[in-house]
Amino acid sequence: MDKPSEQKSTHHVVIIGGGFGGLYAARTLNKAPVRVTLVDRRNFHLFQPLLYQVATGILGPGEITAPLRHILRKQKNAAVLLGEVVGFEPSRRRVILADGNIDYDTLIVAAGMKNHYYGHDAWEKVAPGLKSIEDSAWIRQKIFFAFEVAEREPDPEKRRAWLTFVIVGSGPTGVELTGMVAEIARESLKEDFRSINPRESEILLVDAADRMLPAFPPELSEHARSTLHDLGVQVRTGVRVTDIDEQGIALEGSSGKQRIASHTVLWAAGVAASPLGRMLAEKTGVQSDRLGRVMVSPDLTVPGHPEIFVIGDMAHLPGKDGNPLPGLAPVATQQGRYVARGIERRLSGEKQEAPFSYFDKGTMAVIGKHAAVANIGRFRFGGITAWLMWLFIHLLLLINFESRLVVFVRWAFSYFTHSRGSRVLIATGTLRLPISGTGNNESPETPG
Amino acid sequence: MDKPSEQKSTHHVVIIGGGFGGLYAARTLNKAPVRVTLVDRRNFHLFQPLLYQVATGILGPGEITAPLRHILRKQKNAAVLLGEVVGFEPSRRRVILADGNIDYDTLIVAAGMKNHYYGHDAWEKVAPGLKSIEDSAWIRQKIFFAFEVAEREPDPEKRRAWLTFVIVGSGPTGVELTGMVAEIARESLKEDFRSINPRESEILLVDAADRMLPAFPPELSEHARSTLHDLGVQVRTGVRVTDIDEQGIALEGSSGKQRIASHTVLWAAGVAASPLGRMLAEKTGVQSDRLGRVMVSPDLTVPGHPEIFVIGDMAHLPGKDGNPLPGLAPVATQQGRYVARGIERRLSGEKQEAPFSYFDKGTMAVIGKHAAVANIGRFRFGGITAWLMWLFIHLLLLINFESRLVVFVRWAFSYFTHSRGSRVLIATGTLRLPISGTGNNESPETPG
Numbered sequence: 001m002d003k004p005s006e007q008k009s010t011h012h013v014v015i016i017g018g019g020f021g022g023l024y025a026a027r028t029l030n031k032a033p034v035r036v037t038l039v040d041r042r043n044f045h046l047f048q049p050l051l052y053q054v055a056t057g058i059l060g061p062g063e064i065t066a067p068l069r070h071i072l073r074k075q076k077n078a079a080v081l082l083g084e085v086v087g088f089e090p091s092r093r094r095v096i097l098a099d100g101n102i103d104y105d106t107l108i109v110a111a112g113m114k115n116h117y118y119g120h121d122a123w124e125k126v127a128p129g130l131k132s133i134e135d136s137a138w139i140r141q142k143i144f145f146a147f148e149v150a151e152r153e154p155d156p157e158k159r160r161a162w163l164t165f166v167i168v169g170s171g172p173t174g175v176e177l178t179g180m181v182a183e184i185a186r187e188s189l190k191e192d193f194r195s196i197n198p199r200e201s202e203i204l205l206v207d208a209a210d211r212m213l214p215a216f217p218p219e220l221s222e223h224a225r226s227t228l229h230d231l232g233v234q235v236r237t238g239v240r241v242t243d244i245d246e247q248g249i250a251l252e253g254s255s256g257k258q259r260i261a262s263h264t265v266l267w268a269a270g271v272a273a274s275p276l277g278r279m280l281a282e283k284t285g286v287q288s289d290r291l292g293r294v295m296v297s298p299d300l301t302v303p304g305h306p307e308i309f310v311i312g313d314m315a316h317l318p319g320k321d322g323n324p325l326p327g328l329a330p331v332a333t334q335q336g337r338y339v340a341r342g343i344e345r346r347l348s349g350e351k352q353e354a355p356f357s358y359f360d361k362g363t364m365a366v367i368g369k370h371a372a373v374a375n376i377g378r379f380r381f382g383g384i385t386a387w388l389m390w391l392f393i394h395l396l397l398l399i400n401f402e403s404r405l406v407v408f409v410r411w412a413f414s415y416f417t418h419s420r421g422s423r424v425l426i427a428t429g430t431l432r433l434p435i436s437g438t439g440n441n442e443s444p445e446t447p448g
Numbered sequence: 449m450d451k452p453s454e455q456k457s458t459h460h461v462v463i464i465g466g467g468f469g470g471l472y473a474a475r476t477l478n479k480a481p482v483r484v485t486l487v488d489r490r491n492f493h494l495f496q497p498l499l500y501q502v503a504t505g506i507l508g509p510g511e512i513t514a515p516l517r518h519i520l521r522k523q524k525n526a527a528v529l530l531g532e533v534v535g536f537e538p539s540r541r542r543v544i545l546a547d548g549n550i551d552y553d554t555l556i557v558a559a560g561m562k563n564h565y566y567g568h569d570a571w572e573k574v575a576p577g578l579k580s581i582e583d584s585a586w587i588r589q590k591i592f593f594a595f596e597v598a599e600r601e602p603d604p605e606k607r608r609a610w611l612t613f614v615i616v617g618s619g620p621t622g623v624e625l626t627g628m629v630a631e632i633a634r635e636s637l638k639e640d641f642r643s644i645n646p647r648e649s650e651i652l653l654v655d656a657a658d659r660m661l662p663a664f665p666p667e668l669s670e671h672a673r674s675t676l677h678d679l680g681v682q683v684r685t686g687v688r689v690t691d692i693d694e695q696g697i698a699l700e701g702s703s704g705k706q707r708i709a710s711h712t713v714l715w716a717a718g719v720a721a722s723p724l725g726r727m728l729a730e731k732t733g734v735q736s737d738r739l740g741r742v743m744v745s746p747d748l749t750v751p752g753h754p755e756i757f758v759i760g761d762m763a764h765l766p767g768k769d770g771n772p773l774p775g776l777a778p779v780a781t782q783q784g785r786y787v788a789r790g791i792e793r794r795l796s797g798e799k800q801e802a803p804f805s806y807f808d809k810g811t812m813a814v815i816g817k818h819a820a821v822a823n824i825g826r827f828r829f830g831g832i833t834a835w836l837m838w839l840f841i842h843l844l845l846l847i848n849f850e851s852r853l854v855v856f857v858r859w860a861f862s863y864f865t866h867s868r869g870s871r872v873l874i875a876t877g878t879l880r881l882p883i884s885g886t887g888n889n890e891s892p893e894t895p896g
Contacts, residue, residue: 043596060508069640079642082596148491148530192517194527402861406854413850 010035011347014095014104016085016276018045018068020329021110021312024336026078027071032344036078037102039095043067043082047398049329050407051130052173055139056180057188058414063407065133066399085111085276088283090305106307106343109280109294110336113313113327116272116291123244127267130173139266143181146264147189150196161261163201166249168241169269170205170212172365175224177266178205179368182231187418203233204260206251207269208240213365213373215326220373223382227371241269271327273314284308289316293324298355300339309342311335317356325358329397334358364390369415458483459795462543462552464533464724466493466516468777469558469760472784474526475519480792484526485550487543491515491530495846497777498855499578500621503587504628505636505868511855513581514847533559533724536731538753554755554791557728557742558784561761561775564720564739571692575715578621587714591629594712595637598644609709611649614697616689617717618653618660620813623672625714626653627816630679635866651681652708654699655717656688661813661821663774668821671830675819689717719775721762732756737764741772746803748787757790759783765804773806777845782806812838817863 011034015022018040026038047064054061072078087096095102115129128138143165150162165185167178185201192198205212205228211221212228212235225235239253248261273292281288284302287295293316294302300315302308312332319325338356345353362376364386372386391411398404459482463470466488474486495512502509520526535544543550563577576586591613598610613633615626633649640646653660653676659669660676660683673683687701696709721740729736732750735743741764742750748763750756760780767773786804793801810824812834820834839859846852862868 043592060510062508067640069637073639081600083600144491152529152531189517191521192515402857402865405857405861409850409853409857413853417850 011105012037012103013106013108013343014039014102015108015110016040016095017110017112017274017312018042018080019048019110019112019312019332021112021332021336022108023068023071024333025108025110025311025340026336027075028337028340029077029343030075032077032340033347034077034106034343036075037081037104038068038072038078039081039083039085039097039102040068041082041084043069043080045071045399046133047403048131049394049397051133051136052176052180054133055130055136055177056143056184057140058180059407059410061133061136063403063410064398066403071399088276088280090280090284090308093307104307106309108309108311108336108339109276109314110310110312110332111274111276111314113271113273114275115267116270117267118270120244123267126246127168127244127249127265129267129271130177131271139177142264142266143184147193147196147198149263151193152195157261159196160202161248162263163196163198164204164248164260164262164264165201166204166206166260166262166265168206168244168249168265168267170207170209170235170237171215171268172213172363174205174207174266174268175213175228175365175367177268178203178228178233179231179366179371181266182228182233183368183418186232203231204236204262205233206236206239206241206249208238210238212237216363216365216373216375217380220375220380220382224365224367224373227367227382231368271313277310277314280308280310289324291316299342299352300335300356309339311339319358328363330361331358364393366390459553460485460551461554461556461791462487462550463556463558464488464543465558465560465722465760466490466528467496467558467560467760467780469560469780469784470556471516471519472781473556473558473759473788474784475523476785476788477525477791478523480525480788481795482525482554482791484523485529485552486516486520486526487529487531487533487545487550488516489530489532491517491528493519493847494581495851496579497842497845499581499584500624500628502581503578503584503625504591504632505588506628506862507855507858509581509584511851511858512846514851519847536724536728538728538732538756541755552755554757556757556759556784556787557724557762558758558760558780559722559724559762561719561721562723563715564718565715566718568692571715574694575616575692575697575713577715577719578625579719587625590712590714591632595641595644595646597711599641600643605709607644608650609696610711611644611646612652612696612708612710612712613649614652614654614708614710614713616654616692616697616713616715618655618657618683618685619663619716620661620811622653622655622714622716623661623676623813623815625716626651626676626681627679627814627819629714630676630681631816631866632868634680636868651679652684652710653681654684654687654689654697656686658686660685664811664813664821664823665828668823668828668830672813672815672821675815675830679816719761725758725762728756728758737772739764747790747800748783748804757787759787767806776811778809779806812841814838 013034013036015026015038023045026036029036044065044067050064053059068080084098086098093104115131117123128135146162150159153159165181167174182203185198189198213221213224239251242252243250244265249265251258277292277294278288281294284305286303294310296310296315296317297303300309313327316324325331342353364374366372370384370387372390373382374386461482461484463474463486471493474484477484492513492515498512501507516528532546534546541552563579565571576583594610598607601607613629615622630651633646637646661669661672676683687699690700691698692713697713699706725740725742726736729742732753734751742758744758744763744765745751748757761775764772773779790801812822814820818832818835820838821830822834
């Protein structure tokens with residue numbers, strides 16, 4: 001893998017994963033006397049916080065992604081390697097790729113999270129989560145396709161199942177998806193059909209927790225619930241999912257069991273660390289938690305392996321309140337910068353930094369037009385102020401200026417016209433309607 | 449299919465295909481005393497003239513598509529039906545769909561063209577053409593993936609095959625693709641790689657005709673050739689393709705046979721009418737030409753069936769010079785408007801319009817930055833004037849204003865920075881590198 005022309009003597013930092021953690025680590029190593037190799041299965045960085053807008057047709061995939069090579073093109077000590085990591089050999093300081101090996105002096109593992117269905121593999125086939133760009137294409141397909149089938153379905157009961165949307169999980173992602181589905185049904189599509197009225201769709205948000213947005217203070221949960229209620233969404237908390245299949249979802253709560261017929265169940269109820277977490281933990285003899293996150297030392301190294309860091313969503317590190325730090329972009333970004341600075345200090349012989357400490361600038365969730373909740377330090381607020389703040393911050397965080405401008409244009413249009421410029425069902429090939437109106441062939445298929 | 453609530457007595461116009469012909473026919477029937485059903489397999493209208501920019505990463509798919517339902521949402525006499533036509537029963541005035549039937553009083557068939565490999569089905573698997581949005585995703589994947597593989601390929605000869613790009617067919621599409629591939633290699637990617645220099649790529653444009661852009665006047669062909677030459681493209685005319693496979697392309701010309709090793713061969717050498725053309729011709733007992741186009745009467749009806757029109761790329765109608773009218777958006781648009789007006793006249797008892805006559809506003813092809821050729825009436829020119837004119841006209845023709853603005857932003861960025869905002873390889877799932885560097889698994893695969 002290493003080419004003879006390169007200086008083998010230069011300290012080699014290998015970073016696995018081009019998400020927030022990995023990318024910010026690479027960039028912070030800009031001036032360090034190292035060579036950096038960023039390995040990713042994909043050729044792009046994904047701005048995950050806006051993924052739900054791709055899933056709901058506001059943005060196109062190109063607007064929240066940026067090629068890793070392009071981001072790092074000026075950083076001459078960094079190279080990007082498109083490859084899939086399949087194993088580790090910590091004793092030889094080697095990472096095994098599907099098609100070769102790569103040796104490191106320091107390793108940063110930042111491979112992120114994937115959807116997690118708590119062992120119900122069958123649910124994964126019918127209820128897409130929202131972690132990858134493909135997930136977002138599948139969700140978009142499911143949502144808009146459901147209205148198409150309903151338009152052609154003469155049987156009222158079957159039609160109702162196509163116009164029922166269930167979102168499982170009421171964290172920020174679930175709430176954002178729900179708000180968007182409500183806006184699609186109530187506004188974006190209101191004039192588009194002839195046999196159905198999209199406004200008659202039923203939209204449910206369910207969660208096993210006893211209130212929605214459980215990570216937020218109770219008053220913001222209540223604010224979000226009443227905002228969603230005004231958008232015509234039924235919020236059901238304290239309700240457990242017992243089954244999901246192509247025909248609907250089974251729920252169980254204090255008021256008993258219920259089955260809801262729906263062809264569009266979306267999953268925002270759980271994520272787990274990339275399998276690389278468990279793999280690395282086994283090889284290094286350290287512990288991982290029940291979500292597969294690696295239990296790291298306070299300086300984010302793997303215990304016993306000061307040359308291996310695990311950062312971002314894959315790392316289990318207790319925060320000030322004793323709970324593990326949440327899987328948020330700001331945590332990953334700060335950790336990426338922290339380990340990069342740590343590596344630089346080590347190489348220059350300075351003493352180590354203090355343990356990593358997360359600076360919490362606050363958390364927000366968007367519910368719908370003019371509506372969001374924000375929990376920032378001692379300030380807790382909702383409504384249009386939170387919403388404007390959310391818009392502004394997310395625009396600024398987009399990594400390239402072109403995307404920023406395009407996203408701004410799309411948001412402005414979507415705001416004034418309710419249009420969805422990217423409603424088009426592309427990534428998943430030609431739509432095929434089920435013959436009977438009840439079949440299910442809306443899973444992604446191969447184009448070309 | 450028809451619902452009892454609809455007025456069965458209203459004259460029912462069924463339009464097959466939501467391209468330029470079908471869509472403009474539907475819109476022109478806005479005020480007519482008819483009900484219109486527009487049937488398409490896809491939920492969107494595609495602005496085909498800019499498809500090559502999606503294939504080369506300048507634009508995203510959402511920017512050149514618009515949902516048919518959304519375009520027609522205000523037109524209360526029109527409905528959109530997502531469905532696949534599989535046959536005709538002209539005697540019963542019925543169209544057979546994959547999942548039902550639909551009856552018409554008047555039928556407009558406008559199902560367009562598909563890629564045509566002159567019987568070489570195997571070529572279709574390796575050399576994508578550029579007719580659909582999936583084609584454009586596949587081409588994008590092939591182009592950018594080739595550089596990724598080359599970056600990791602140590603063998604110089606194999607590397608060279610990954611950095612060789614062959615475009616077959618030197619009509620406007622072939623020229624536009626070639627110009628874009630040249631710009632990607634020479635400018636967009638010049639800083640992105642560490643082991644290869646994308647500028648060393650070889651780009652070939654081949655055509656069996658004795659000059660490129662054969663439909664344009666010779667001086668414009670010569671202008672285009674010298675512009676491409678300046679971009680480092682080899683243009684080979686008078687050269688026939690005898691084979692294409694995963695390893696390269698075999699050519700035969702006056703100077704003998706030659707094989708070129710290349711993993712990226714793009715096909716812009718032929719299109720043929722949708723199979724619905726032949727199907728309809730058989731059922732109505734009329735002739736179709738060798739490209740499967742229906743030989744229509746001067747008023748665009750099928751001879752013997754005044755209630756069936758065929759328009760756009762699928763229709764074979766001789767122009768003023770005796771040759772069939774070309775498969776261009778303006779031809780389809782004018783024909784769509786013509787037949788819609790004809791239907792209105794018939795229903796109001798007015799006499800028929802004069803035979804269809806194409807008003808040729810001219811043709812253009814873009815070669816690269818600041819370079820295009822235009823053939824407009826007696827005026828023939830190239831260079832920056834033609835290029836600016838092309839930009840301006842194509843921006844204006846985009847069907848919705850949001851796209852127009854976004855495309856303008858993207859073009860401006862691409863102009864000043866050579867960036868390609870949509871370089872990201874999404875529609876086709878996770879990239880997998882071939883183990884050996886010579887395998888070929890870059891065909892589109894299923895996400896999720």
